[in-house]
Amino acid sequence: MSLAMLEPDPSGALGRLREVCTEQGLEALGGRIERLMGLVSSDMDAYAKELDEIECNDHKVGRSAAHLLALGGKRLRPMCVGLAARLGEGFSAGAFELGLAAELVHMATLLHDDVVDQGEVRRGQPAARLLYGNAASVFAGDWLLVEALRRVQNSRVPGQLSALLDTISRMIEGEALQLERRGSVAVDREAYFAVVEGKTAALFQWALSAGGRAGSLSNLECERLDRFGYNLGVAFQLVDDLLDYAGDSRDTGKQLFSDLAEGKVTYPLILGLEREPALHGSLEAYLAADGDERASIAEQLVRSLHELGAVADTRRCAHQHGDAALETLKDFPACPARTSLETVVLATVRRDR
Amino acid sequence: MSLAMLEPDPSGALGRLREVCTEQGLEALGGRIERLMGLVSSDMDAYAKELDEIECNDHKVGRSAAHLLALGGKRLRPMCVGLAARLGEGFSAGAFELGLAAELVHMATLLHDDVVDQGEVRRGQPAARLLYGNAASVFAGDWLLVEALRRVQNSRVPGQLSALLDTISRMIEGEALQLERRGSVAVDREAYFAVVEGKTAALFQWALSAGGRAGSLSNLECERLDRFGYNLGVAFQLVDDLLDYAGDSRDTGKQLFSDLAEGKVTYPLILGLEREPALHGSLEAYLAADGDERASIAEQLVRSLHELGAVADTRRCAHQHGDAALETLKDFPACPARTSLETVVLATVRRDR
Numbered sequence: 001m002s003l004a005m006l007e008p009d010p011s012g013a014l015g016r017l018r019e020v021c022t023e024q025g026l027e028a029l030g031g032r033i034e035r036l037m038g039l040v041s042s043d044m045d046a047y048a049k050e051l052d053e054i055e056c057n058d059h060k061v062g063r064s065a066a067h068l069l070a071l072g073g074k075r076l077r078p079m080c081v082g083l084a085a086r087l088g089e090g091f092s093a094g095a096f097e098l099g100l101a102a103e104l105v106h107m108a109t110l111l112h113d114d115v116v117d118q119g120e121v122r123r124g125q126p127a128a129r130l131l132y133g134n135a136a137s138v139f140a141g142d143w144l145l146v147e148a149l150r151r152v153q154n155s156r157v158p159g160q161l162s163a164l165l166d167t168i169s170r171m172i173e174g175e176a177l178q179l180e181r182r183g184s185v186a187v188d189r190e191a192y193f194a195v196v197e198g199k200t201a202a203l204f205q206w207a208l209s210a211g212g213r214a215g216s217l218s219n220l221e222c223e224r225l226d227r228f229g230y231n232l233g234v235a236f237q238l239v240d241d242l243l244d245y246a247g248d249s250r251d252t253g254k255q256l257f258s259d260l261a262e263g264k265v266t267y268p269l270i271l272g273l274e275r276e277p278a279l280h281g282s283l284e285a286y287l288a289a290d291g292d293e294r295a296s297i298a299e300q301l302v303r304s305l306h307e308l309g310a311v312a313d314t315r316r317c318a319h320q321h322g323d324a325a326l327e328t329l330k331d332f333p334a335c336p337a338r339t340s341l342e343t344v345v346l347a348t349v350r351r352d353r
Numbered sequence: 354m355s356l357a358m359l360e361p362d363p364s365g366a367l368g369r370l371r372e373v374c375t376e377q378g379l380e381a382l383g384g385r386i387e388r389l390m391g392l393v394s395s396d397m398d399a400y401a402k403e404l405d406e407i408e409c410n411d412h413k414v415g416r417s418a419a420h421l422l423a424l425g426g427k428r429l430r431p432m433c434v435g436l437a438a439r440l441g442e443g444f445s446a447g448a449f450e451l452g453l454a455a456e457l458v459h460m461a462t463l464l465h466d467d468v469v470d471q472g473e474v475r476r477g478q479p480a481a482r483l484l485y486g487n488a489a490s491v492f493a494g495d496w497l498l499v500e501a502l503r504r505v506q507n508s509r510v511p512g513q514l515s516a517l518l519d520t521i522s523r524m525i526e527g528e529a530l531q532l533e534r535r536g537s538v539a540v541d542r543e544a545y546f547a548v549v550e551g552k553t554a555a556l557f558q559w560a561l562s563a564g565g566r567a568g569s570l571s572n573l574e575c576e577r578l579d580r581f582g583y584n585l586g587v588a589f590q591l592v593d594d595l596l597d598y599a600g601d602s603r604d605t606g607k608q609l610f611s612d613l614a615e616g617k618v619t620y621p622l623i624l625g626l627e628r629e630p631a632l633h634g635s636l637e638a639y640l641a642a643d644g645d646e647r648a649s650i651a652e653q654l655v656r657s658l659h660e661l662g663a664v665a666d667t668r669r670c671a672h673q674h675g676d677a678a679l680e681t682l683k684d685f686p687a688c689p690a691r692t693s694l695e696t697v698v699l700a701t702v703r704r705d706r
Contacts (some may be wrong), residue, residue, distance in 0.1 A: 136508065
């Protein structure tokens with residue numbers, strides 16, 4: 001089951017999703033995803049069309065942005081904006097602009113992250129920086145950020161520009177903390193979650209509460225959606241982190257062990273190090289090695305993490321955050337949007353690529 | 354004569370400025386600068402204090418921003434915002450926030466530029482990226498940009514957030530064009546001015562017209578200030594470019610020939626290449642060489658540019674833009690703010706470091 005299937009082309013994705021659900025005996029979730037796609041397919045088409053039509057100038061900076069825009073993606077953040085708005089008065093022009101902004105901020109961070117992490121693969125394709133250079137990716141990220149803020153201005157939904165600026169500050173804070181921890185093998189759950197909150201959860205929080213605002217929901221309802229976004233974001237990142245050790249690079253479009261290679265100590269590794277302190281030695285050896293030796297230490301490390309239950313327990317932790325997200329929805333009246341948000345949670349925590 | 358002297362500490366700067374003016378027989382300009390400093394010193398103190406108090410977190414990203422903030426600078430953009438506001442209803446809390454925003458955007462671009470250009474010296478000190486790494490400078494730039502936009506929000510001056518977003522887009526466009534031209538020895542005046550407009554003039558345009566808005570000036574008056582800012586910005590950049598070939602690195606805090614080393618073909622070089630096409634050969638040899646050989650070709654190139662009158666004529670072009678800036682002020686009533694804006698132009702075009 002994979003949210004990676006929820007591409008702008010809903011019919012293709014839907015067919016493949018049904019297959020996967022049938023294979024895995026997940027007919028109930030397959031049916032839910034089918035209903036979700038039915039509800040959001042027109043939103044997603046509109047987003048895809050608009051993102052496709054963003055005019056990128058014909059220079060390296062423009063081509064860097066265009067390259068990333070063309071690679072598509074799950075578009076999970078705009079989908080959440082739309083669903084939150086549908087919990088209230090419905091999807092509107094304002095919600096549409098806010099959804100675009102959420103996706104553009106996400107893309108801006110991908111461009112800057114790839115420069116900072118020297119990432120080489122993004123969505124199964126060469127990262128923009130490999131094609132057009134680091135400099136172009138820095139400016140392309142700046143440009144997408146400005147474009148995002150402009151969309152929020154256009155939305156005319158009160159308070160959302162300030163809220164997004166605060167969110168971007170939190171995201172930068174998460175990146176700054178992650179940078180600080182790089183290459184350190186310290187076992188620090190608190191620091192890990194602080195990074196995840198900034199890097200991933202903050203934008204989901206904004207997406208959900210901004211969508212709620214666009215749908216004229218009350219302060220209390222928007223706060224609940226904020227909590228939903230927080231828990232969905234943390235669950236999403238936990239699964240992303242475990243797939244670094246458990247996924248198939250052909251599916252995620254990411255290199256395996258890329259977090260490890262970048263010296264990022266994520267949750268599965270934290271659990272492993274807590275349970276088997278001797279892994280510190282392997283990790284240090286890994287960071288010092290290269291080539292075949294490095295690959296062989298990595299294989300051994302991953303085997304240990306599985307044996308220690310660290311990968312399975314990371315999935316369990318994602319499920320706990322998923323449950324917390326579902327809990328925040330219980331006081332909303334039953335409606336297709338609420339059911340769809342629940343489906344987003346279920347698909348996120350079960351995602352295996 | 355140097356605007357670099359207009360530091361947040363006006364009394365110290367003033368003493369030194371008087372000296373330089375006396376040495377150079379520029380008593381009239383010295384007196385003008387003294388009156389300018391009298392008018393803006395309290396604004397400049399307030400800016401310096403506020404910039405000093407911006408809270409930077411204790412991590413590499415925060416320290417990168419703090420490092421640049423502590424290096425001071427001419428604070429020319431906030432000074433312009435304040436003077437434009439004083440042409441109207443006066444310096445206000447709103448104008449203050451807009452001035453800070455102009456300086457913060459400028460600082461954000463310095464951080465990103467140093468990453469992109471692999472700059473090593475900034476304001477006579479090691480660039481932040483040398484102390485804390487490229488990654489920290491990318492995120493620190495993002496953070497200052499967000500902080501700038503927040504200040505514009507706080508100012509509550511209508512329309513200025515959209516105007517600043519448009520300005521930042523133009524700045525990125527200028528950077529993108531400059532990146533495109535890098536390492537090309539094409540003689541292209543039009544492309545040069547397109548880069549200057551985006552990279553430098555755009556933010557001066559915004560600073561002046563935003564200050565005018567804060568001072569409740571009319572649309573027509575704000576358009577005139579926009580033209581003033583454009584011409585001041587172009588003049589400023591032309592002088593900056595000629596100092597790369599003529600200045601003293603101890604004074605500007607910049608390495609000499611740094612534009613040349615980064616493969617940037619600026620106006621003095623364009624004039625030189627137009628007048629002596631044989632310089633193409635030297636330039637290509639320069640770009641291909643390194644070490645002592647490179648330094649020796651650079652010396653030779655600079656000598657040729659002086660002999661061809663390319664440096665003097667770049668100064669002349671700056672004076673023309675300075676005159677155009679002064680022209681835009683002629684319909685404003687005579688007042689200390691107008692006189693001060695004229696002084697800013699005179700000091701900018703005469704700056705020799």
